[in-house]
Amino acid sequence: MNRADFHKLTEIRIKEAKVLLDRKCYEGAYYLAGYAVECALKACIAKETKADDFPPRNANELYTHDLTALVNKAKLTDELQERILRVVQFKSNWAAVKDWKEIKRYEYPIDSKRAKDLYRAITTSRNGVLSWLKKYW
Template identity: 40%
Template sequence: MDIPVEMTKNELEKLADLRLLEARILFDNNAYQGAYYLCGYSIECALKACIAKSFKANEFPNKKLVNDSYVHNLDQLLKLSNLHPIFQIDKTANPDLEINWGIVKDWSEAYRYDFQIDQILAQELIDAVSNNQSGILQWVKRHW
């Protein structure tokens, strides 16, 4: 089976929700390292969906933006998604949003190798991503 080279905005949105669901399933089954790892990918997919929104049909995309988007760095993806200025405003109105971003932004794909992720760290990330009032995924969804 071939892995798709390109993905649509809608596919990335679905993956964001799916990765969070998978993270919760793993967490509920005491697989905290996998839960943490997949939860971070949920935000990566969500931010990449926002980046995909900036590409117009029948328009040759900016090569630097495309190349810079192929990363796992959530801070960089937030900036590339053009949501950083909005985040600066929204975090003032909702300080918990800033706290949650402080937790989420430190995620890295390198955590797939980390055996030290415990229940507390996994729960903290899942909460920061999925909180209905100030969760990062909920916030990104309002802008995609």
């Protein structure tokens, strides 16, 4: 997969999350919203390679679903910390997003508040996590 693939997947997954939220399918919405952030971070990592490709499977440390680890691999740790210190709303949004895990796809029930809070933390245009990541992808 390459950077463009991850861009597209990010947009698809966040749209799917919205559809599921609107249909009160909170478990799927929660999972896909977090997965969109994972894809955006992997686009940032792919940008660091010569061909914009995601590194091969033997770079196992990149094949994680841990968002904080992916921030580190994308070399965005300093930028993230700076943004958290400067923007209170972003700090709150990152706090809602950072603990998402891929294993959440097996978790139920997830209530509407939790799913909506995650979606908003990701998609808020001014200080959402996704708008911040798009500056680096």
